Amino acid sequence: HVLxxxxxxxxxxxxxxxxxxxxxxxxxxxxFFLPGLGRLIFQSIANRDLIVVRNCVMLLAAMVVLVNFIVDLLYAVIDPRLKASDL
Incomplete structure (x- = not known):
């Protein structure tokens, strides 16, 4: 009941x-010199490749917004008393 x-x-x-x-x-x-988005961002900053930096930042921002949107949708699933008008 409390969960x-x-x-x-x-x-x-x-x-x-x-x-x-x-x-x-x-x-x-x-x-740790691992390949990934972080290395790409730092290499792009060092090479002054602003298009790649901009796109990576936009990708990361979109991921954060998407996760926050999913969290908002989960509120209504977890507790049905919360309606879309209350969020």
């Missing part, structure tokens, strides 16, 4: 931590 009420803040924090997870992967990729 539905307790899951709303947990899902909120999980959604907010997603942005921190993305920022952390960028740092880890550069520290």
């Amino acid at each position: 539905r009420n307790a899951m709303v803040p947990v899902v909120t924090v999980m959604g907010l931590q997603f942005a921190n997870l993305l920022a952390g992967t960028i740092v880890v990729e550069n520290v």
